[in-house]
Amino acid sequence: MAKSPEEPPLTMAQIAAVAGVSVATVSKVINQRTDVAPTTRERVERVMAERGYMLNKAARSLRKGNSGQIDFLVGQELNSYYAFEILRGVEEALLPTEVRMVLASTHALREREQQWRQRLSEGAIDGAVLVLADKRSLYLQELTRRGIPFVVVDPFGELGPEDLSVSATNWSGGKLATAYLLSLGHRRIAALMGLPDHPCTQDRIAGYRHALQEAGVPVDPALIHFANFHAEQAYQEMMQILALPEMPTAIFVGSDEQCLGVYRALFERGIAVPGAMSVIGFDNMPYAEWVTPALTTIHQPLLEMGRVATKLLLRLIAGEPVESVRIELATPLIKRASCAPPQGNLISNPASLP
């Protein structure tokens, strides 16, 4: 099919769709990168040639996206500050651009999914930031099928080999939290993690195990518990941990919000933090600094994750080269007041007595 004068230039997404490859691959071919299989390169170049493009001009003549909008798609309810922090990062990255973000999550509603597909087919968006998606996600599958660029923040599972993702160094974060508690002298360290099927949970608990093993401390399965990422279930689960015959002296918790439930359980049982129990969280939510005692935690750079993902997406849309496929952002330790060396005995917190 020769390019007729009336036909508008193809977008990268369209070339990718026609050639049956990802947008990242088209970008690589255009930018003459060497890490593309020869047969793939040939196929992409053929599609571009058929539309009358000279390879060296392609990068400039491709449309840089034309709707001026990207979708923000969360693979669950928009009901946690977790998603809000990522959203703020996306908003920040878009600030100096002409691109605007549309909240487009379909919440598994059939009608809304149909409307969303309709929007894609109308070219209503240039790309998408996906939160908590994986290969099985409707979003990811549809965007891939249509060759619309996307970046996944905090992937929920496996992605396609060329799909871009941005997440936190969850393994390192888990190791760092545990190593810090070990360095204070703790040996009996519990882990109260988020949902066990979430990759971030698996990575954090693997980091926890690694740190214990490195220190020669046996991993006690009775000390490893899971709950959703919210306060209520964490409270319940913490009560279980406090009912163990031999209590831990410290606990690594899967989210700051869970720490609110852990604090409540400890308060009700009269167990002082950090005197009788050290608590370390994960996320560094804005309120972590202001709970009492101020929460020591692992900073998960949610805002930065949203920002970095969006910048990557804008480059994909513009047809610029993207170096990394998987990006992990650092998770530093934020020391506050909820961790201390272990004490010999439990000390009742008088504030909790009636």
Place this chain on the structure above:
Amino acid sequence: MAKSPEEPPLTMAQIAAVAGVSVATVSKVINQRTDVAPTTRERVERVMAERGYMLNKAARSLRKGNSGQIDFLVGQELNSYYAFEILRGVEEALLPTEVRMVLASTHALREREQQWRQRLSEGAIDGAVLVLADKRSLYLQELTRRGIPFVVVDPFGELGPEDLSVSATNWSGGKLATAYLLSLGHRRIAALMGLPDHPCTQDRIAGYRHALQEAGVPVDPALIHFANFHAEQAYQEMMQILALPEMPTAIFVGSDEQCLGVYRALFERGIAVPGAMSVIGFDNMPYAEWVTPALTTIHQPLLEMGRVATKLLLRLIAGEPVESVRIELATPLIKRASCAPPQGNLISNPASLP
């Protein structure tokens, strides 16, 4: 100008713009409401007649908005859970519709404002939800000028007489909080409010004064303090209050986030909550239930405010009648564990000792 067959039907917004009235007024004329000045009605009817509309068919023939998008515009940074809760409400109200929300705040950046005006002129949005806007707001002025429907959530000041708004019953909330503390036996009740130029602050403090006066308790100006709505400044201000020659036994605080700072100050000074100081907040943020002690607070229905505003907006866009211009949603008292009757003496909280 007679309507030619090629011309698409005017939107309500366009009729409003041509007639120089608000969309609400056009809606009233179409729905044959009586509360429209005769000269105004005449002008609107003339515009519609010039475009070949029969009045009784107008409501159906008007386009129901065609971009399928509304803007969400916050008159400040998107940096607080306050805005996030409202946004969640907007998202919820849009769920069963085909309309999507665009985050379009311009953050007072000239270039972005220009882009936003451009989007308006291109008909890119059918309407807007404005948070913390007033008559001086660029958003409000531009939308009015172009006759694009909007609803203001939590107005920051005066609005045009026909502009729709949704807010909380701040005066009643302030009165309720204060009356509750009075009912527990408190007489020396401080108020640590948000920014003094914010209408919600003025309403809440007026409710506080009213409750005190009704109970025959003199208002002591030394007990009324202001800060921004965040924890840090509230902490500083609370330290000032605790340095007063005669301390209060209870405090009404302008936001739950401020309460985090108040709790910190009290904890550092060894003042037990609620034993030596009762604390009541405002907002009922998700974490209020989980701080220790669980925070008694006035529920500000932020999510509902976003939801109600969006439903109103959708009716405006569809040309349906809207009854109320100012809507205030109730602010009930949520009793938890941070308020109690006053005690004779201050009791030091041993947990705060080194």
